[in-house]
Amino acid sequence: MSKKETSRTAPSTFNFDTNWEALLENKGFVKAFLSDVLEDYIITQRWFGGKASKIKYIELAEYFRIQQDGEVYYGLLLEVDFVEAFYQHYFLPIAFVSDESFAKKDRILPISIKGQEGYIIDAINLESFRKLVFQRILNAEPNDRTRVQYHKSDTFTNLQYESSRFMGLEQSNTSIVYNEKYVLKFFRRIFADKNPDYEMSRFLSEKKEFKNIPKYLGSVNIIDADNVHITIALMQDMVENEGDAWDYMLKEFHKVFSNIEYKKININALTPAERFKSLSIQDVPPEIIDWAGLNLFIKVQTIAKRTAEMHIALGSEFEDTAFTSAHFNVDYEVWLKNRLLYQFQNRLNAIENNLHKLNGLTLNLAHQLLDQKNTIRKRFIAFDWTKLKGERIRVHGDYHLGQILVQDDDFYILDFEGEPESTIRDRKVKQPPLKDVAGLFRSFHYALYATIFNNADKYKQSQDDLFKAAELLYNYLIGVFLGTYIVEIQDANINIGYNQERIFLLKYSLLEKAIYELGYELNLRPQWAVIPLKGISNIINH
Numbered sequence: 121m122s123k124k125e126t127s128r129t130a131p132s133t134f135n136f137d138t139n140w141e142a143l144l145e146n147k148g149f150v151k152a153f154l155s156d157v158l159e160d161y162i163i164t165q166r167w168f169g170g171k172a173s174k175i176k177y178i179e180l181a182e183y184f185r186i187q188q189d190g191e192v193y194y195g196l197l198l199e200v201d202f203v204e205a206f207y208q209h210y211f212l213p214i215a216f217v218s219d220e221s222f223a224k225k226d227r228i229l230p231i232s233i234k235g236q237e238g239y240i241i242d243a244i245n246l247e248s249f250r251k252l253v254f255q256r257i258l259n260a261e262p263n264d265r266t267r268v269q270y271h272k273s274d275t276f277t278n279l280q281y282e283s284s285r286f287m288g289l290e291q292s293n294t295s296i297v298y299n300e301k302y303v304l305k306f307f308r309r310i311f312a313d314k315n316p317d318y319e320m321s322r323f324l325s326e327k328k329e330f331k332n333i334p335k336y337l338g339s340v341n342i343i344d345a346d347n348v349h350i351t352i353a354l355m356q357d358m359v360e361n362e363g364d365a366w367d368y369m370l371k372e373f374h375k376v377f378s379n380i381e382y383k384k385i386n387i388n389a390l391t392p393a394e395r396f397k398s399l400s401i402q403d404v405p406p407e408i409i410d411w412a413g414l415n416l417f418i419k420v421q422t423i424a425k426r427t428a429e430m431h432i433a434l435g436s437e438f439e440d441t442a443f444t445s446a447h448f449n450v451d452y453e454v455w456l457k458n459r460l461l462y463q464f465q466n467r468l469n470a471i472e473n474n475l476h477k478l479n480g481l482t483l484n485l486a487h488q489l490l491d492q493k494n495t496i497r498k499r500f501i502a503f504d505w506t507k508l509k510g511e512r513i514r515v516h517g518d519y520h521l522g523q524i525l526v527q528d529d530d531f532y533i534l535d536f537e538g539e540p541e542s543t544i545r546d547r548k549v550k551q552p553p554l555k556d557v558a559g560l561f562r563s564f565h566y567a568l569y570a571t572i573f574n575n576a577d578k579y580k581q582s583q584d585d586l587f588k589a590a591e592l593l594y595n596y597l598i599g600v601f602l603g604t605y606i607v608e609i610q611d612a613n614i615n616i617g618y619n620q621e622r623i624f625l626l627k628y629s630l631l632e633k634a635i636y637e638l639g640y641e642l643n644l645r646p647q648w649a650v651i652p653l654k655g656i657s658n659i660i661n662h
Contacts, residue, residue, distance in 0.1 A: 135232040140216050141192055143233065144183050153229055153240065154178050161228045162200070167292055167308035168210070169540070172643070174203040184268050184342055186213060186243075188252050193243045195268070195342070195352065197310065209310050211352055215243035244294055244306060250284040254298055257338040257355055269349075272338040273326060276355070292540065297358060302337060304355045311544035312344065315351035319548075320434075320514065320536035323443055328433035332426045332532050334359050359525050359532045365423065366521035366567060372419075373571040373593075374578075376412045380589060381580050385411050387589045395662070396623045398606055399599035408596055417600050423524065424601040426531050427560065428608035431553040435513040435614040445615075446512045446550045448505035455549065460500045460632055463541075467635050468493060470642045477646040481583075485653035492660055499631060499660070510617030510625070512550035517542075519556040520563035541636070553616055557605065558629030561598050562637065562655060568594055569651045591658070631659045 134152045136143065143149050159175050162168050181197040194214050201207045216231070217223060218238035223246075227239040243249040258279055260270035279299070287295035287303060294306045307315055318339050325336035334356035341349045362368075379385060391405050401409075401417050409417070437443035446452075471486050478486050489496070516523070517538035525532040538547030568590040572583070579586060609616055616622060634655035641649040 134229065137234060140233055143216075144194055149231070150180055152231070154180060157229050158198075162198075162210070165308075167294060169292060169309055170200060170202060170208055173206075176201045176203045181209060182344055186249070186253065186256075186268065188256055191248070191252055193249050193252070197344070197350070209312075210308055211306065211310050212308075213243035213249065213306075214240050215246050215249055217241055217246070244286075244296070247284060250296055250298075250304075251281050253304065253340065253353065254281050254284065257304075257340065260338065267343050269341045269343065270338070271341070272355075273336055275335070276337040292537075301358055302355060303334065303358045304353055306353050307351055310350055310352070312346070312348045312350060313544045313548075314341065314349050315354070315537060316517070316544070316547050317535060317537040318351040318354045319442065320516075321354060321356060323437075323440070324430070324433055327437070327440070330430065330433045332429065332530070334532065334534065359527060361525040361527045361532065363526055364522050365524035365526055365531060366563070368419075368526045369521055369564070369567040370571055370574070372413075372416050373568055374575055376416070376593060377571060377575070377579055377586060377589065379411055379413075383411060387581075387585055387592065390592055392592055393595040393599050395595050395598070396602065396626060397599050398603040399596065400603050401600060403603070404596055404600065408593075412593055412596070417597075419529075420597050420600050421604045422529065423531050423560070424604035425608055426524075426533065427519075427556065428605045428612075430516070430533055431513065431556070431609060432612040432614055434515065435511065435553065436612065442548070443514050448508040448510070448512060450505060452512065452549070453503055453505040456503060457500060459546070460635075461497065463639075464493075464496065464500065464635055467638050467642075470639055474642045474646055474649075478649065482647070482650040482653060485650060485657055489653060489656055495660060496631070496635075496656070499628070503628060508617060508621055508625075509615070510552060510621060511615045512552055513614075514548070515551045515553055515556045516559075517547055517551070517556070519559040521560070521567060522563070539636070541639075552625050552629070553609070553614070554622060554625045555629045555632075557601075558626055559633055561601075561626070562630060562633045562652075564597055565590075565594055565655055566637075566651055569654065570648075573648070587654075627659055631656065634659065 134149070136146055136149050138146045138149065158178055162178070163171060163175070179199040179201065181199040183197070184195050186193045186195050196212045196214060198210045198212055199207055200210060214228070216233060216238055218236055223239070223241045226241045226245050228242070229240040231238065231240060256270045257272050258276065260272045264270060282299040284296050284298050287297050293308055296304045296306070298304060305317070321333060321336045322339070324330040324333055336356055338355035339351065340353040341351050344350055380387065390407060390411070393399065401414070401421070404417060434443060435445050468490065471490060475483065475486060516533065516536055518535065518540070523533060523535050525534060572579070572586045572590060576583070581589070606616070617625065634652040637652040638649060638656070641652060
């Protein structure tokens with residue numbers, strides 16, 4: 121394929137005297153398909169992650185057939201090259217439709233095949249394609265050695281296809297609900313390796329029988345030209361739920377802040393908790409329970425228990441080297457410091473470029489961060505593996521309240537893909553389990569401040585008093601979480617280090633997470649940058 125840009129003066133319909141089954145071997149079709157019409161289509165898709173960059177050209181890296189009983193679709197692996205000298209790979213399955221009334225929003229290319237006019241579209245829009253993939257997984261043979269490998273779990277049997285629909289509301293992937301019972305997630309951004317979501321879900325379901333995730337049912341992987349497994353799709357049980365824990369906590373925290381006036385709470389008279397001290401609910405003063413409600417602390421204990429059980433499952437493997445635990449070492453220390461110092465410099469540049477968008481407290485905290493940049497660098501450099509006795513395991517990697525579903529009085533953990541900014545290799549690096557805990561603590565902190573900002577006109581207190589209330593409650597919430605989590609982890613003989621080591625790792629990971637969040641907020645909603653900036657300030661100054 122030529123790497124030059126195709127002219128925009130393309131004909132309205134391309135004519136090919138080639139059968140659909142041989143169309144991808146036609147160089148004229150590939151050239152027409154990879155022209156600007158594909159770029160115009162891709163940049164409008166929610167799953168496309170390169171919207172902030174300029175596309176240079178798109179190449180067809182590989183293609184393969186997704187077929188059954190003479191019914192043929194194509195899976196394309198597209199390499200999107202950007203002007204800024206990097207590239208990303210995306211999965212796009214395609215179909216040909218001739219129905220004029222169908223998929224008007226999702227047409228990619230108008231073509232004529234052997235005199236029949238129609239359109240190339242994303243095949244996921246076709247029920248026939250969705251049904252075919254479902255049936256291929258359902259009928260998967262053990263030890264499949266073909267290029268497109270379908271796999272099913274032992275429990276995914278004796279079923280019939282009934283229905284399929286888009287789940288909707290997704291960003292980076294496309295999920296299909298089958299029979300209102302199962303969910304097939306098509307991965308759009310793909311990597312030259314097994315997707316961590318597939319690896320972790322299958323391991324936790326099949327090997328560890330961990331109950332509090334959507335059960336693994338099946339998958340589709342392809343073997344690329346370099347003999348590397350690439351995950352295309354993951355099938356799981358659909359968990360009946362009442363929404364995610366982020367929305368749940370926003371509602372709970374709104375009640376808590378409303379109670380300050382309703383119950384005439386004097387925030388300054390409440391006893392503060394020592395940060396990172398493990399607490400049982402019995403350790404929480406009655407006036408705090410009265411203010412925030414017993415139910416909130418019970419829910420936090422349950423999330424802590426499920427988080428611990430996830431880490432126990434991930435940390436108790438002795439055969440599969442992808443999941444066996446590891447000690448800290450110099451290689452990990454070098455990897456961690458290089459990564460964080462690079463990311464921190466990136467955030468400093470982002471702050472300097474966005475100062476004109478900030479004001480008030482956000483601007484003050486941004487200047488404070490710039491003044492303290494050397495202190496923060498020293499914090500990152502202070503990581504000394506020789507002083508750490510705990511172990512590293514595979515972790516969730518992007519653990520926050522939005523990745524947890526609420527079901528009655530229980531919680532289910534989702535989406536093991538890892539941090540979106542990280543490379544696929546970095547996502548699989550074994551980390552201290554407290555990195556996940558810190559991610560969740562940052563999410564609690566976020567939810568508290570988001571509640572204040574979202575309801576500013578509903579509370580009578582000053583912002584300073586609300587912030588004080590938020591920090592007070594935050595310390596009790598994380599204390600109660602740690603009280604349950606540490607007991608569960610230690611009872612299972614998972615080594616997360618001695619008390620001072622745990623506090624060091626929590627502070628280190630909280631700082632790392634807040635700096636990661638800062639980049640997201642500065643790029644997408646600068647007015648919210650105050651939340652990670654406040655988090656960074658708390659960690660550095662307390």
